[in-house]
Structure formats: structure tokens, C-alpha cells
Amino acid sequence: MTTPGGPSTALHRPGTVGEAVAALAAEARAGRPVELLAGGTDLVPALRTGTRPPAAIVALRRVLELRVRGAGADTLTIGAGVTYTELAGWSLSPGLAATSRVVGSVQIRNCGTVGGALGSANPRGDLLTFLTAAQAEVLLTSEDGSRAAGLDDFLSAGRLPGELVTAVRVPRPSGPQTYLKIGGRQAAFPSLVSCALLVDRVRERVCCAVGGVAARPWRVAEAERLAAADVDWSTGTAPAALARRFGELAAAGVRAASPLGEDPRHPLEYRVHAAGVLAARAFARCLTARSAPRRESAP
Numbered sequence: 001m002t003t004p005g006g007p008s009t010a011l012h013r014p015g016t017v018g019e020a021v022a023a024l025a026a027e028a029r030a031g032r033p034v035e036l037l038a039g040g041t042d043l044v045p046a047l048r049t050g051t052r053p054p055a056a057i058v059a060l061r062r063v064l065e066l067r068v069r070g071a072g073a074d075t076l077t078i079g080a081g082v083t084y085t086e087l088a089g090w091s092l093s094p095g096l097a098a099t100s101r102v103v104g105s106v107q108i109r110n111c112g113t114v115g116g117a118l119g120s121a122n123p124r125g126d127l128l129t130f131l132t133a134a135q136a137e138v139l140l141t142s143e144d145g146s147r148a149a150g151l152d153d154f155l156s157a158g159r160l161p162g163e164l165v166t167a168v169r170v171p172r173p174s175g176p177q178t179y180l181k182i183g184g185r186q187a188a189f190p191s192l193v194s195c196a197l198l199v200d201r202v203r204e205r206v207c208c209a210v211g212g213v214a215a216r217p218w219r220v221a222e223a224e225r226l227a228a229a230d231v232d233w234s235t236g237t238a239p240a241a242l243a244r245r246f247g248e249l250a251a252a253g254v255r256a257a258s259p260l261g262e263d264p265r266h267p268l269e270y271r272v273h274a275a276g277v278l279a280a281r282a283f284a285r286c287l288t289a290r291s292a293p294r295r296e297s298a299p
């Protein structure tokens with residue numbers, strides 16, 4: 001088998017998390033740049049173009065511990081090696097399932113993993129937008145021990161040398177969740193603009209994040225405050241006009257954030273507008289009362 005990075009690249013194939021972090025630590029001590037290989041959907045194209053030649057690769061395919069999903073009383077834990085295909089059918093998290101279903105093609109969903117999405121940290125990455133709305137925690141392990149980091153902290157600080165993402169943790173859903181995206185080609189590329197919305201009927205709040213406009217997925221706090229105050233929490237519904245206002249506030253919120261680099265084909269103004277439309281649509285999908293079925297008039 002050829003080593004993915006080239007003939008001079010060392011290849012480690014650990015069978016456990018312990019062996020994986022030992023390999024990472026050994027490479028870090030030797031001062032050699034090292035990459036983790038999960039599904040390879042981002043890494044392999046980068047290696048082929050030679051933009052990222054690592055001295056060593058730690059391949060995670062054999063680390064079965066990373067491929068486990070679990071449910072606790074209040075949280076769901078998803079191993080870094082879990083693929084989009086596995087999440088797409090997961091009934092315990094309708095939002096993660098909806099997000100995973102619109103990622104890439106079948107081949108990308110079969111290979112791409114949660115750990116790879118966090119490792120690449122593409123600000124347009126679909127999973128990152130959903131995990132931002134879900135207020136996920138990232139679980140990391142190194143030879144020195146394990147820790148949990150809030151997703152925002154993880155995205156701004158990154159992982160320390162020798163650390164491996166082992167899992168993410170999200171609260172168990174307690175209301176409707178949805179994920180909407182606009183892309184150059186639907187389900188073939190990371191989103192152009194996306195919106196994740198989660199309703200929490202227990203804490204009476206709505207969490208909403210927008211991707212593709214700000215430098216990283218962005219929570220729209222003002223819109224969330226409006227929803228918390230004006231949704232009828234006894235029924236979990238809201239009037240249609242509130243969805244429109246929610247979208248306007250979401251657009252204003254994300255416009256104020258530090259923007260993602262300019263894209264001549266999709267100017268910031270267009271992406272801000274699209275974010276507002278998606279947020280209003282997501283809100284309506286999760287919270288607007290369905291109108292009573294119309295009575296057919298007698299012939």
C-alpha cells in the first residue's frame with residue numbers, strides 16, 4: 001500500500017485512542033508535522049496537490065472507540081469517527097440527521113467524519129453550523145489527559161499539539177430542530193449559506209446559528225431573544241409575522257459579525273439576505289402553528 005503522503009511519509013496505524021495519542025506525541029516531540037487521516041475527504045485532495053506535505057500520518061480507521069455514539073440522560077455523545085451516513089439515520093437527533101443528509105454526495109457521507117469536520121474547521125462546514133447552534137462541547141485527548149472545550153473556544157484556539165478530537169457532546173433535543181442550506185450545487189459542496197435552528201421547549205428558548213456569512217458559524221443572539229420572549233411556550237408555536245421579524249434580526253445580527261472573506265460571485269449583501277430568509281424559514285418550519293385543515297365546501 002502506498003503511504004497517502006508519499007514514500008517519505010511515516011504512516012502510523014493505531015488500534016486504540018491510547019496508541020493514536022502516543023504516535024501523535026512521539027511525532028510532536030520529534031518536531032515533525034503530522035496529520036490525522038479519518039475519512040480522507042479533505043486530507044487526501046490536499047495531499048495530492050502537495051499543499052500540505054506532512055512528515056507523518058496517523059490513520060484512525062482502525063480505532064473503533066472513535067466510532068461509537070451514545071445517549072446519556074441529558075446529552076448525546078458522538079465519536080469523532082462517526083460518519084455523516086451514520087448520523088443521517090440517527091433518530092435521537094433529528095437536527096444532526098437533517099444536517100448530515102445534505103452533506104456532499106453518498107461517497108462523501110460514507111467517508112467524512114465528525115472529527116474530520118472539526119479538524120478541517122471549514123467556516124462553511126455544515127456540521128460546524130449545526131454544532132454551533134447546539135452549543136456542542138468538543139472532547140479532546142492527549143498523552144497528558146482528556147479535556148472538554150466549548151466549540152467556540154475550540155474553533156478560535158484550535159487543538160494543542162498531540163491532541164486528538166475523540167468526540168462531540170450535544171444536549172439531547174427537547175423540541176423541533178432543522179437545518180437549511182443554500183449551495184452552489186445542493187448536496188455537493190459545503191454550504192454557501194446555512195442555518196441551523198433548535199427549539200428547546202424545556203428551557204423555553206430557540207438557538208439559531210448561521211454559516212457562510214461570518215468568519216465562523218454565528219449565533220444570532222438578538223433574534224434568539226425575540227423568540228424566547230414572544231413564542232407561546234405553552235403550545236410551542238408563534239404567529240407567522242414573528243418568523244419574518246426573526247429573519248430580519250438574524251440578518252442584522254450576522255451582518256454585524258466579522259465577515260467571511262469576500263466572494264465576488266456571492267457578495268456579502270446577498271449572503272446576509274439569504275441568511276435572513278433561511279432563518280425566517282427555519283423558524284416557521286419549527287414554530288409557526290400549522291393552519292387548521294380547510295373544510296371542503298359542499299359542492
Ligand SMILES: Cc1cc2nc3c(=O)[nH]c(=O)nc-3n(C[C@H](O)[C@H](O)[C@H](O)COP(=O)(O)OP(=O)(O)OC[C@H]3O[C@@H](n4cnc5c(N)ncnc54)[C@H](O)[C@@H]3O)c2cc1C
Nearest residue numbers: 036038039040041042043104113115116119126165189190
Ligand atoms: C466533493 C466534496 C464535497 C463536500 N461536500 C461537503 C458538504 O456538502 N458539506 C460539508 O460540510 N463538507 C463537505 N465536504 C468536506 C468534507 O467532507 C468534511 O469536512 C469532512 O467532514 C471531513 O472529514 P474526513 O473524515 O474526511 O476528514 P479528513 O479528510 O480525514 O481530515 C480532515 C482534517 O481533519 C483532521 N482530523 C481528522 N480526524 C481528526 C480527529 N479525530 N481529531 C482532530 N483532527 C482530525 C485531519 O488532520 C485533517 O486536517 C466535501 C468534500 C468534498 C471533497
